Structures are given as C-alpha cells and as structure tokens.
Amino acid sequence: MNRRLLVTGGAGFIGANFVHHWCQVYPDDRVVVLDALTYAGNRLNLALVEGRENFRFVQGDICDRTIIDELLLTENIDTIAHFAAESHVDRSILGPAAFVQTNVVGTFTLLEAFRQHWEIKAQPSDYRFLHVSTDEVYGSLGADDPAFCETTPYAPNSPYSASKAGSDHLVRAYYHTYQLPTIITNCSNNYGPYQFPEKLIPLMCINTLIGKPLPVYGDGKNVRDWLYVGDHCLALDVVINRGEPGETYNIGGNNEVENINLVQLLCQMMDELASDLPVHPAKQLITFVKDRQGHDRRYAINANKIKTQLGWTPSVTIAEGLRLTVEWYLNHRDWWEPLLSAEYQAYYRKNYSVK
Numbered sequence: 001m002n003r004r005l006l007v008t009g010g011a012g013f014i015g016a017n018f019v020h021h022w023c024q025v026y027p028d029d030r031v032v033v034l035d036a037l038t039y040a041g042n043r044l045n046l047a048l049v050e051g052r053e054n055f056r057f058v059q060g061d062i063c064d065r066t067i068i069d070e071l072l073l074t075e076n077i078d079t080i081a082h083f084a085a086e087s088h089v090d091r092s093i094l095g096p097a098a099f100v101q102t103n104v105v106g107t108f109t110l111l112e113a114f115r116q117h118w119e120i121k122a123q124p125s126d127y128r129f130l131h132v133s134t135d136e137v138y139g140s141l142g143a144d145d146p147a148f149c150e151t152t153p154y155a156p157n158s159p160y161s162a163s164k165a166g167s168d169h170l171v172r173a174y175y176h177t178y179q180l181p182t183i184i185t186n187c188s189n190n191y192g193p194y195q196f197p198e199k200l201i202p203l204m205c206i207n208t209l210i211g212k213p214l215p216v217y218g219d220g221k222n223v224r225d226w227l228y229v230g231d232h233c234l235a236l237d238v239v240i241n242r243g244e245p246g247e248t249y250n251i252g253g254n255n256e257v258e259n260i261n262l263v264q265l266l267c268q269m270m271d272e273l274a275s276d277l278p279v280h281p282a283k284q285l286i287t288f289v290k291d292r293q294g295h296d297r298r299y300a301i302n303a304n305k306i307k308t309q310l311g312w313t314p315s316v317t318i319a320e321g322l323r324l325t326v327e328w329y330l331n332h333r334d335w336w337e338p339l340l341s342a343e344y345q346a347y348y349r350k351n352y353s354v355k
C-alpha cells in the first residue's frame, strides 16, 4: 500500500527525523507536514526533503479544524502521525496554558476531523492514527521499581505530562467508542540531530561550545532512559505498518543513566572531539542549580511488547548515539546559532533564574 501521511509537528525534532526516515524508505508515499512553526518548529529541519514531488509543507495549527478538514480531504490522507505538541517540561511549569491547548484541544480536534473523514470513506481498516506520547504519563519510579510497561497506571506529575496523559485518554477513547484505528506509543527521552537546545543533551553540547555553565538540576541523580531518535523512528515505522489498532506500545532505549553521569560523558566527548573549546576540560563548567519543581526521579521503559510482537529493537548504543549527536552539533553551528534568539534568551533567564 502507498500511504498518504499527514505528519503533525513534522518541523520539530522527532517529527523531522521521522519525515526524513519515511521519505527515504517509502519514496512513493505522500508526506504532508502540518506544523504551526512555534519556537520549536523550524522549516530548515525539513531542508533534506523540501522540493520532493511527494512532499508538502503546510503552516497551520492542529487546533484549526478548517485547515485539518481541508488537508484530509484534498490530500486524501489515510494515516496521521501525530507529533505536534508543546514538549518541554520546564516551559510547562512556567506557562501551562499552551500545553492544554495544543496537547489536549489540538489532539481532540485532530481526532474529530479524522473520525469524520474515516466515516465518510466507509471506515477503511487500513487507516491509522498514530499518537506519539511519552513515558512521563506513568509518573516517577523509585530506584528499585520495575520499568514502566503498557499496563502501568497513569500518574502524570507535570503540566506537560498531564496534558499528554489527557490526549492519550482521548485517543484511547476514540478507539474504544468509535473503533477509529488509533495506536499510542509511549517512548522515553529521545536525543539526536535537530533537537531544540532547551533539552538536556543539546543544551549541554551548545553551552560547552560557547563556554556557558552546564546547569544540572538538584543532585544530578535523576535517571532518564535514553533513546536515539533514529531508533525511535524505526519503531514508529513498524508500529504504523504492523501495530494493532487500539494497542499501546512502549518504546525505550534500555539506557538508564543518571543526569550527572550523562553530562560528564558529554564533557569527555566534547574534550575529545572539539578542537577549540572556550573552557577545557569542559567538566569545569558543570554547575549544580536549584531543582526543577516536581522533578520526576526516574523513568525506565519496558519495551518487551514491541520487541516480541513487532520485532523492533534499538540498534544504537548510548555511546554511539551520543557521539553521533555531539558530532552533529559540532558540524551544525549554522543550524543552532540562530536558535539562541531573544525568545530563547528570555526563556533561559526565566527558567534558570528561578533555579
């Protein structure tokens, strides 16, 4: 089957990596990106596919029902890959309203539009609505707790994760009530090329390159499970093609690392790979700052379901993935320098002055 995909949030970090993957592997599929180009969206993230006959970019908001209806109809969309979201926990603490609007109302608007479109087409069984969500909906783990699995009860702790949990529940309800062929994925922390420099790994890479302090929250012992974005895109591919409607799949890299250890590893890689660091060795820049409010202690994903049922497994180790990522930021100064804009500086001051 040649799919006709609508990729929401395709100008963001994971969405753009996914679009690159899809256009390369399925060049005959139609890929339409809908993205509002918020501070996190960047048209340059799609430069590799712009100009292709089967690719189209549309600037628009997922809360705008008119634009969604028009795209579903005129592009004859059969698959939605839904990435669009407000995605940064610290920003959700500073200003939660946009998170409820985009993550909850936006997802609802997409679901309603897709349901009507699917019903008009007589409910084709090969249509798909892939909802890309997060492990943060499951809350926080203690050091000895087992990793999150698909049946772990939801316990979101931040405005971000609560808004993602709300959207997950709506997606689930649309399958249960209307049999709309939806699938949810909950994945762990992604890293890799094109990630906006508010997130831990790109922030640490860039601050090292410009000689700014490396702010580590609290005691630095919070644990995240890191997933290379390329492996995530491969997982989403198998879920779209072979996943069961109505199901949830957890996706994780099986790479639990304490933040402080990760930052130290990044510093070592920077020392090794960057020729003219302003501060060398880079670890001198590590600065412990006030903790994030409500900071979840540990996330860990049990990805056995997608491994055994769909045959996906991560291929990149954390050492390989970090090296690829550090090299990418070293070689793409022209990509990240313009992102350190006045808006970014204002966010940075606000976030780090309360810490």
Ligand code: NAD
Pocket (backbone or CB within 6 Å): 008, 009, 010, 011, 012, 013, 014, 015, 034, 035, 036, 037, 038, 039, 040, 041, 042, 060, 061, 062, 063, 082, 083, 084, 085, 086, 087, 088, 102, 106, 132, 133, 134, 135, 164, 187, 188, 189, 190, 191, 196
């Ligand atoms: P991102 O912030 O880099 O990109 C989000 C994109 O959505 C941007 O291009 C932005 O312009 C767009 N967008 C925001 N509001 C919109 C709206 N109202 N209408 C249309 N477009 C809008 O996010 P990301 O890190 O690429 O995350 C993608 C998805 O994956 C999100 O749903 C996020 O919750 C989920 N997720 C991310 C991670 C991670 O580690 N980054 C982990 C788990 C789940």
Ligand code: TDX
Pocket (backbone or CB within 6 Å): 087, 088, 089, 090, 133, 134, 135, 136, 188, 189, 190, 198, 199, 200, 201, 203, 215, 216, 217, 218, 222, 223, 224, 259, 292
């Ligand atoms: O400056 C920092 N210092 C620091 O110690 C930043 C930005 C983060 N941290 C810590 C907080 C977290 O424990 O590093 C860890 C990772 O932080 P983020 O990169 O902000 O990610 P996290 O809060 O874990 O959420 C991410 O993974 C799940 C994504 O942003 C979410 O979109 C995704 O759902």
